[in-house]
Amino acid sequence: MLETKYDHKRVEKGKYENWKEKGYFKSGDTTKKPFCIVIPPPNVTGKLHLGHAWDTSIQDVLIRYKRMCGYDALWLPGMDHAGIATQAKVDRKLREEGMDPRSMDREEWLKKAWAWKDEYASNIHDQWATLGLSLDYTKERFTLDEGLSEAVRKVFVHLYEEGLIYRGERIINWDPEAMTALSNEEVIYKDVEGAFYHLKYFIEGSDEYLEVATTRPETLFGDTAVAVNPNDERYKHLIGKNVILPILNEKIPVVGDEHADMEFGTGVVKITPAHDPNDFEVGNRHNLERKIIMNPNGTMNALCGEKYDGMDRFACREAVVKDLEEQGILIRIEKITHNVGHSERTDVMVEPYLSKQWFVRMRPLADAVLENQKNKDTKVNFWPSRFEKIMNHWMEITYDWCISRQLWWGHRIPAWYRGEEVYVGVEEPKGEGWIQDEDVLDTWFSSALWPFSTLGWPEGNELIERYYPNNCLVTGYDIIPFWVNRMTFQGLHFTGKRPFEDCIIHGLIRDKEGRKMSKSLGNGVDPMDVIEAYGADALRYYLTTEVSAGMDLKYDEDKVKSTWNFINKLWNASRFVLLNIENLSEEEFTLDGLKEEDEWILSKLNKAISDTRKYLDKYEFNNAGASLYNFIWNDFCDNYIEMAKFSADDVVTKSTLYHVLSSVIRAISPFMPYVSEEIYTMMPFKKCDSIMIDEYPTYSKEYDFDTKDVDDMLEFVRLFRTFKLENGVGKEFYIEYNSKAHYRIITNLLKLDGKTEGQKGNASYDVIYKEYSISVFFNKDDSSSIDAAKKRISELEDSIARRKKLLSNENYTSKAPQDIVLKDRQKLQEEEAELEKLRTA
RNA sequence: GAGUGAUUAGCUCAGCUGGUUAGAGCGCCACGUUGACAUCGUGGAGGUCGUAGGUUCGAGUCCUAUAUUGCUCACCA
Numbered sequence: 047m048l049e050t051k052y053d054h055k056r057v058e059k060g061k062y063e064n065w066k067e068k069g070y071f072k073s074g075d076t077t078k079k080p081f082c083i084v085i086p087p088p089n090v091t092g093k094l095h096l097g098h099a100w101d102t103s104i105q106d107v108l109i110r111y112k113r114m115c116g117y118d119a120l121w122l123p124g125m126d127h128a129g130i131a132t133q134a135k136v137d138r139k140l141r142e143e144g145m146d147p148r149s150m151d152r153e154e155w156l157k158k159a160w161a162w163k164d165e166y167a168s169n170i171h172d173q174w175a176t177l178g179l180s181l182d183y184t185k186e187r188f189t190l191d192e193g194l195s196e197a198v199r200k201v202f203v204h205l206y207e208e209g210l211i212y213r214g215e216r217i218i219n220w221d222p223e224a225m226t227a228l229s230n231e232e233v234i235y236k237d238v239e240g241a242f243y244h245l246k247y248f249i250e251g252s253d254e255y256l257e258v259a260t261t262r263p264e265t266l267f268g269d270t271a272v273a274v275n276p277n278d279e280r281y282k283h284l285i286g287k288n289v290i291l292p293i294l295n296e297k298i299p300v301v302g303d304e305h306a307d308m309e310f311g312t313g314v315v316k317i318t319p320a321h322d323p324n325d326f327e328v329g330n331r332h333n334l335e336r337k338i339i340m341n342p343n344g345t346m347n348a349l350c351g352e353k354y355d356g357m358d359r360f361a362c363r364e365a366v367v368k369d370l371e372e373q374g375i376l377i378r379i380e381k382i383t384h385n386v387g388h389s390e391r392t393d394v395m396v397e398p399y400l401s402k403q404w405f406v407r408m409r410p411l412a413d414a415v416l417e418n419q420k421n422k423d424t425k426v427n428f429w430p431s432r433f434e435k436i437m438n439h440w441m442e443i444t445y446d447w448c449i450s451r452q453l454w455w456g457h458r459i460p461a462w463y464r465g466e467e468v469y470v471g472v473e474e475p476k477g478e479g480w481i482q483d484e485d486v487l488d489t490w491f492s493s494a495l496w497p498f499s500t501l502g503w504p505e506g507n508e509l510i511e512r513y514y515p516n517n518c519l520v521t522g523y524d525i526i527p528f529w530v531n532r533m534t535f536q537g538l539h540f541t542g543k544r545p546f547e548d549c550i551i552h553g554l555i556r557d558k559e560g561r562k563m564s565k566s567l568g569n570g571v572d573p574m575d576v577i578e579a580y581g582a583d584a585l586r587y588y589l590t591t592e593v594s595a596g597m598d599l600k601y602d603e604d605k606v607k608s609t610w611n612f613i614n615k616l617w618n619a620s621r622f623v624l625l626n627i628e629n630l631s632e633e634e635f636t637l638d639g640l641k642e643e644d645e646w647i648l649s650k651l652n653k654a655i656s657d658t659r660k661y662l663d664k665y666e667f668n669n670a671g672a673s674l675y676n677f678i679w680n681d682f683c684d685n686y687i688e689m690a691k692f693s694a695d696d697v698v699t700k701s702t703l704y705h706v707l708s709s710v711i712r713a714i715s716p717f718m719p720y721v722s723e724e725i726y727t728m729m730p731f732k733k734c735d736s737i738m739i740d741e742y743p744t745y746s747k748e749y750d751f752d753t754k755d756v757d758d759m760l761e762f763v764r765l766f767r768t769f770k771l772e773n774g775v776g777k778e779f780y781i782e783y784n785s786k787a788h789y790r791i792i793t794n795l796l797k798l799d800g801k802t803e804g805q806k807g808n809a810s811y812d813v814i815y816k817e818y819s820i821s822v823f824f825n826k827d828d829s830s831s832i833d834a835a836k837k838r839i840s841e842l843e844d845s846i847a848r849r850k851k852l853l854s855n856e857n858y859t860s861k862a863p864q865d866i867v868l869k870d871r872q873k874l875q876e877e878e879a880e881l882e883k884l885r886t887a
Numbered sequence: 888g889a890g891u892g893a894u895u896a897g898c899u900c901a902g903c904u905g906g907u908u909a910g911a912g913c914g915c916c917a918c919g920u921u922g923a924c925a926u927c928g929u930g931g932a933g934g935u936c937g938u939a940g941g942u943u944c945g946a947g948u949c950c951u952a953u954a955u956u957g958c959u960c961a962c963c964a
Contacts, residue, residue: 051924052926260964306964307963310963324963324964384962432891435891558898593899593901598893605899608912612912618923618924622924624923668900668901676911683924684928770929771917771929771930797921841908845907849907852907855944855945858945866906873907
């Protein structure tokens with residue numbers, strides 16, 4: 047039998063292993079309609095955090111719900127190799143062990159990385175299990191699997207042949223620590239303290255100079271021109287002349303280019319084509335030389351002169367400024383705060399760097415998405431819909447995607463070189479002397495294929511046929527640019543279909559103060575610690591029902607605690623029911639001859655179930671949770687169970703208790719799989735071996751009744767209690783029933799049995815509501831304190847006056863919908879009747 | 888600079904296509920251990936829904952402006 051207290055550790059122990067062993071997580075029953083979600087693959091870099099717990103809990107609620115609704119539910123698990131993130135961590139670990147990762151052999155290094163992957167994958171599996179996620183492990187994939195790698199090569203080659211992938215020299219975002227290129231999305235802009243250094247660039251053969259302001263004086267070694275606006279009257283005449291580049295004392299031309307903004311600064315810009323994207327464009331327009339003056343690790347190279355060769359870029363800035371000052375070139379230093387790009391993974395300042403990289407030509411792919419989003423039958427539907435704008439905006443402004451990374455951990459680019467020859471193909475080219483590109487692809491290049499590569503694409507097979515497009519994708523809004531957008535254009539391009547019909551977007555987890563959870567702030571919370579303290583069920587319910595769709599969530603442990611209390615409440619209600627229906631058999635079970643309170647709770651149950659289903663179908667998990675919470679706590683525990691106590695021997699009461707409890711635990715099971723299973727197994731009879739393969743409860747028309755009478759009685763009970771408390775009636779009092787209404791439930795709930803005999807007190811009061819009226823006599827020295835009636839009368843008078851005024855407004859009665867006006871008229875009548883009774887009492 | 892959210896009770900949040908007297912949890916106050924639960928029960932206090940206009944018979948909800956704050960994107964060398 048159940049303990050008096052819910053023990054989450056005992057309840058959750060062993061259940062997951064049992065479900066997994068019995069094969070309940072497996073998909074593939076082709077007699078059913080398919081429903082498929084693929085998990086956003088977590089990085090194999092570490093532990094899952096609260097954000098993962100939130101994201102996966104939502105998916106598990108959905109998949110369990112659909113499974114119980116009779117779908118062949120596939121939730122496909124997997125992980126992401128997470129190129130740069132993993133490589134950075136593996137390198138760090140190797141360094142800690144005294145090894146230099148960069149001097150290792152590539153194959154040797156990869157062995158270490160795979161060992162790391164295995165270790166972390168196993169941690170993640172344990173965490174998934176603890177969370178209770180019903181993932182179909184028979185279909186688990188990893189982004190570096192052979193099948194997925196083949197899909198990646200196929201996509202690369204295909205896009206190359208279509209001219210949508212090309213290799214070119216461009217300014218890209220360079221991470222000098224990881225020593226790799228980055229995409230725009232991997233760059234995070236932060237405000238930093240900096241300065242404008244105003245410098246003199248002397249005009250050749252003259253004492254005159256142009257005043258050039260720059261935030262990066264160390265890049266002057268790469269300057270190959272100075273630009274002024276061709277319409278700028280101040281400098282127009284200088285176009286075509288030369289200026290002297292400081293320190294190096296080289297001649298560089300003055301060019302006229304629109305890029306120079308007359309309004310900004312001095313109107314003169316130094317042009318460094320190899321180290322600034324705008325300057326690169328200017329350089330192209332004027333055929334300027336591209337001087338790369340830095341090494342890949344962020345140190346200066348020989349072009350900067352002997353003094354600066356090998357110096358770190360930041361040390362070089364200081365040294366250059368000092369030299370310029372000594373040479374009288376530095377006019378002044380103006381302190382400013384500006385936005386500077388940092389690497390998402392290593393947090394170092396990103397260097398705009400001229401480099402030969404592979405790119406995806408985005409425009410045609412993005413346009414296809416924009417076009418498809420106009421078709422309501424084939425578009426990706428966002429929930430909430432406002433997030434579609436984020437995707438569309440990105441599609442409108444996106445430009446070519448740099449996909450090559452100078453890393454080892456990832457899919458090696460399927461391109462081979464032999465002298466000037468380039469070969470791009472799925473397989474290695476035949477013949478001697480071919481050398482494969484050393485670089486790997488951006489992690490997101492492979493994740494973009496996840497919805498179909500995991501199902502076996504490019505081989506056409508029954509998995510693709512059956513589960514693609516996926517029904518849903520669940521992720522946070524921060525991932526839309528990185529992932530959702532790329533899945534969408536790749537899906538459209540390669541399968542001709544959207545990758546998923548619905549894209550459910552949630553927010554970010556923040557700490558109690560609203561700050562992002564991060565390692566540097568030390569405000570992170572480990573979901574495993576929360577589960578240890580309150581159980582997976584409490585954490586899951588809390589995360590999935592706390593906020594409305596798309597909103598951020600401020601994590602508050604007290605709320606997890608109160609969710610635990612809610613589960614304890616459900617636990618104890620179940621305990622009461624199970625104690626009372628211990629020997630109820632399936633044959634005895636009957637819902638014939640329902641009492642009015644039975645009809646009442648069954649109707650409330652119906653409402654709760656249909657609301658819950660309605661909300662789950664709209665992915666409004668918070669509303670679904672609230673509807674179950676209110677039903678369980680208010681209707682079932684506070685009211686029905688109290689009423690049932692007075693007829694607990696009745697087989698109809700027992701059957702009703704059974705029916706309600708059985709429905710409730712099934713309805714809440716997707717949120718709380720463990721505790722619902724525990725209660726399910728203790729039911730005297732049940733349909734299945736596990737709640738997770740039983741049916742989700744449905745609305746049943748035959749058990750929908752008019753509940754007004756019981757609602758009225760409960761309202762009377764509330765008024766009676768209020769009166770007793772406010773007037774300090776205490777336990778000793780005497781009552782008289784004043785009307786012929788039946789008082790069975792009221793008498794029981796208020797424990798009025800035996801209150802019709804004994805001493806009448808000196809004070810008295812009539813509690814009246816609708817057809818119910820009871821006079822209460824009790825002892826009180828100061829009977830003048832009884833003002834509850836006055837209070838109620840004045841409430842009624844106010845309300846009646848308000849309503850009369852409203853109903854006398856012809857604009858209202860003629861323009862408002864008639865059912866609403868009718869309701870007002872009825873309500874007015876009721877209030878007037880009640881007031882009349884109170885006055886005559 | 889552009890886009891997009893938020894602003895409702897002390898705190899954290901709900902509030903669907905506009906409908907009467909705006910809800911929940913936690914916290915607070917009073918009372919209460921009757922055999923599911925004190926991790927509980929009963930009752931209560933507490934909000935002019937950021938501000939100013941407008942549309943409407945009727946606005947937390949729609950429109951305009953504005954303030955504060957968050958996020959995304961783009962940015963000035």
